[in-house]
Amino acid sequence: xxxxxxxxxxxxxxxxxxxxxxxxxxxxxxxxxxxxxxxxxxxxxxxxxxxxxxxxxxxxxxxxxxxxxxxxxxxxxxxxxxxxxxxxxxxxxxxxxxxxxxxxxxxxxxxxxxxxxxxxxxxxxxxxxxxxxxxxxxxxxxxxxxxxxxxxxxxxxxxxxxxxxxxxxxxxxxxxxxxxxxxxxxxxxxxxxxxxxxxxxxxxxxxxxxxxxxxxxxxxxxxxxxxxxxxxxxxxxxxxxxxxxxxxxxxxxxxxxxxxxxxxxxxxxxxxxxxxxxxxxxxxxxxxxxxxxxxxxxxxxxxxxxxxxxxxxxxxxxxxxxxxxxxxxxxxxxxxxxxxxxxxxxxxx
Amino acid sequence: xxxxxxxxxxxxxxxxxxxxxxxxxxxxxxxxxxxxxxxxxxxxxxxxxxxxxxxxxxxxxxxxxxxxxxxxxxxxxxxxxxxxxxxxxxxxxxxxxxxxxxxxxxxxxxxxxxxxxxxxxxxxxxxxxxxxxxxxxxxxxxxxxxxxxxxxxxxxxxxxxxxxxxxxxxxxxxxxxxxxxxxxxxxxxxxxxxxxxxxxxxxxxxxxxxxxxxxxxxxxxxxxxxxxxxxxxxxxxxxxxxxxxxxxxxx
Numbered sequence: 001x002x003x004x005x006x007x008x009x010x011x012x013x014x015x016x017x018x019x020x021x022x023x024x025x026x027x028x029x030x031x032x033x034x035x036x037x038x039x040x041x042x043x044x045x046x047x048x049x050x051x052x053x054x055x056x057x058x059x060x061x062x063x064x065x066x067x068x069x070x071x072x073x074x075x076x077x078x079x080x081x082x083x084x085x086x087x088x089x090x091x092x093x094x095x096x097x098x099x100x101x102x103x104x105x106x107x108x109x110x111x112x113x114x115x116x117x118x119x120x121x122x123x124x125x126x127x128x129x130x131x132x133x134x135x136x137x138x139x140x141x142x143x144x145x146x147x148x149x150x151x152x153x154x155x156x157x158x159x160x161x162x163x164x165x166x167x168x169x170x171x172x173x174x175x176x177x178x179x180x181x182x183x184x185x186x187x188x189x190x191x192x193x194x195x196x197x198x199x200x201x202x203x204x205x206x207x208x209x210x211x212x213x214x215x216x217x218x219x220x221x222x223x224x225x226x227x228x229x230x231x232x233x234x235x236x237x238x239x240x241x242x243x244x245x246x247x248x249x250x251x252x253x254x255x256x257x258x259x260x261x262x263x264x265x266x267x268x269x270x271x272x273x274x275x276x277x278x279x280x281x282x283x284x285x286x287x288x289x290x291x292x293x294x295x296x297x298x299x300x301x302x303x304x305x306x307x308x309x310x311x312x313x314x315x316x317x318x319x320x321x322x323x324x325x326x327x328x329x330x331x332x333x334x335x336x337x338x339x340x341x342x343x344x345x346x347x348x349x
Numbered sequence: 350x351x352x353x354x355x356x357x358x359x360x361x362x363x364x365x366x367x368x369x370x371x372x373x374x375x376x377x378x379x380x381x382x383x384x385x386x387x388x389x390x391x392x393x394x395x396x397x398x399x400x401x402x403x404x405x406x407x408x409x410x411x412x413x414x415x416x417x418x419x420x421x422x423x424x425x426x427x428x429x430x431x432x433x434x435x436x437x438x439x440x441x442x443x444x445x446x447x448x449x450x451x452x453x454x455x456x457x458x459x460x461x462x463x464x465x466x467x468x469x470x471x472x473x474x475x476x477x478x479x480x481x482x483x484x485x486x487x488x489x490x491x492x493x494x495x496x497x498x499x500x501x502x503x504x505x506x507x508x509x510x511x512x513x514x515x516x517x518x519x520x521x522x523x524x525x526x527x528x529x530x531x532x533x534x535x536x537x538x539x540x541x542x543x544x545x546x547x548x549x550x551x552x553x554x555x556x557x558x559x560x561x562x563x564x565x566x567x568x569x570x571x572x573x574x575x576x577x578x579x580x581x582x583x584x585x586x587x588x589x590x591x592x593x594x595x596x597x598x599x600x
Contacts, residue, residue: 172408172432174432175432175450175451175452176362176365176432176451178451178452179362179364179365179368179432179451179452180362180364180365181452182368182451182452182453183364183365183367183368183371184364186367186368186371187367187371233364234362234364235362236363238361272408272410273410273411274410275386275387275389275410275411300410300411302411302506303410303411303506
């Protein structure tokens with residue numbers, strides 16, 4: 001975050017004007033109520049307020065340094081108490097020295113002495129008002145940032161859902177599945193019915209995803225199971241699916257539809273391009289507040305790789321980054337003939 | 350009685366082959382001589398059985414239905430059976446005996462078979478139409494990612510990254526790759542248009558070179574250059590080839 005006053009010329013002007021106004025009032029008060037002569041009042045006011053205006057600018061860094069959200073109340077109070085003491089002592093002594101230097105007046109030192117408590121109180125008020133303003137700015141900017149992030153997260157989720165849907169409603173999957181059903185109606189009507197129901201359930205789950213972000217692994221697994229069953233009907237022995245999920249994972253939470261693209265990729269790059277059997281393994285375990293998910297498949301190294309669009313993986317990476325604010329939750333292991341995607345999903349318990 | 354029409358079914362999904370077989374049971378005049386689960390098996394079976402008709406899927410492991418057809422010397426009648434995308438559909442509309450979009454009804458299938466039988470009776474040269482189809486598809490294809498060639502009885506799928514350079518040889522093009530050279534039907538113009546223009550440069554009327562293979566460019570005589578590849582090959586560079594090299598390599 002940039003300095004709110006330095007970063008905008010308009011803010012700098014406003015800041016200057018406010019201090020000029022304060023200096024004006026200060027000068028007026030000195031003349032009217034303390035009976036100071038005009039030049040003394042002007043110099044005193046200009047020096048005191050000019051100095052605090054300068055110190056006030058640097059207070060921003062103190063506010064940035066003391067993060068309200070991360071540190072305890074005690075530590076915040078302590079920091080500001082220390083800073084305020086230093087700032088006020090510095091201000092009062094420097095102002096006095098400078099004014100004395102400028103004026104060379106015989107009466108000023110005693111006046112300065114007498115007005116010490118007043119100056120202290122005014123300085124404290126300045127200090128409080130300035131840091132309060134800075135905190136408000138920080139809060140406001142953070143709030144805006146958060147709103148913007150949420151909006152972009154929503155767009156991303158919507159895009160991911162759309163992309164998932166698009167990839168599901170592609171000729172390869174939908175129409176070939178329907179063709180399998182058509183074939184089964186002639187030979188195994190019961191299997192045809194079973195597959196129709198699975199396909200419907202699968203589509204319904206994907207279509208029904210509303211704004212809901214997180215869902216249980218059990219639910220996601222059910223959907224993946226439907227998908228793999230349908231593909232198994234199509235590909236028969238060419239596809240082997242080996243899920244291995246530890247029981248304590250089932251209630252774990254993860255972003256919805258985040259697994260689907262991984263299995264689609266495994267099918268597309270594994271089964272579509274291979275003459276031999278392709279195995280897809282799905283592993284899940286709970287490790288130190290992380291849901292550790294692995295989707296593994298072997299593939300034919302001779303198959304000339306058709307360029308994958310990589311949109312699926314990038315989408316997952318983006319969603320994880322926005323949801324958990326970490327870029328290291330998706331890891332890919334690739335060997336000559338195997339491909340493994342690992343996901344780490346933080347669990348807030 | 351006429352000899353039966355020999356038909357071959359090529360599709361990587363068993364259930365898809367079942368549909369065709371089941372529908373064909375209504376036609377005693379058509380005999381299914383085999384089922385194949387991919388393009389390699391398909392090529393072998395075509396050589397073995399010399400079918401009059403093939404039912405062909407497009408998306409299959411290793412090589413697509415199109416790539417397989419490219420390697421068949423005198424293609425039989427072809428009925429595509431596919432769930433594939435629009436551009437292919439347009440191509441089929443222009444040239445194929447028929448195309449069937451999965452899933453299809455018995456009526457739709459019957460209509461396709463009637464067309465086939467009619468063509469078969471007319472002994473029409475399906476070869477031309479299939480050649481047209483292949484040409485059409487190739488023209489409308491996006492950037493080439495691989496080339497399928499046949500050497501003897503072996504079929505090779507060559508990713509374009511493995512091609513060092515291409516050399517024109519009459520109606521053919523010689524592909525020089527990491528593992529030897531392969532002859533492939535087609536014109537330099539076709540390859541120039543369909544290989545990624547950032548990867549392959551036409552340096553000469555007879556040569557297309559993979560950018561990553563270039564080692565150095567030497568002045569040969571005044572105004573003519575010689576391109577030396579990493580494998581040591583030396584290729585002539587024409588004037589316009591030199592200009593293109595200059596542009597792509599930015600020197």
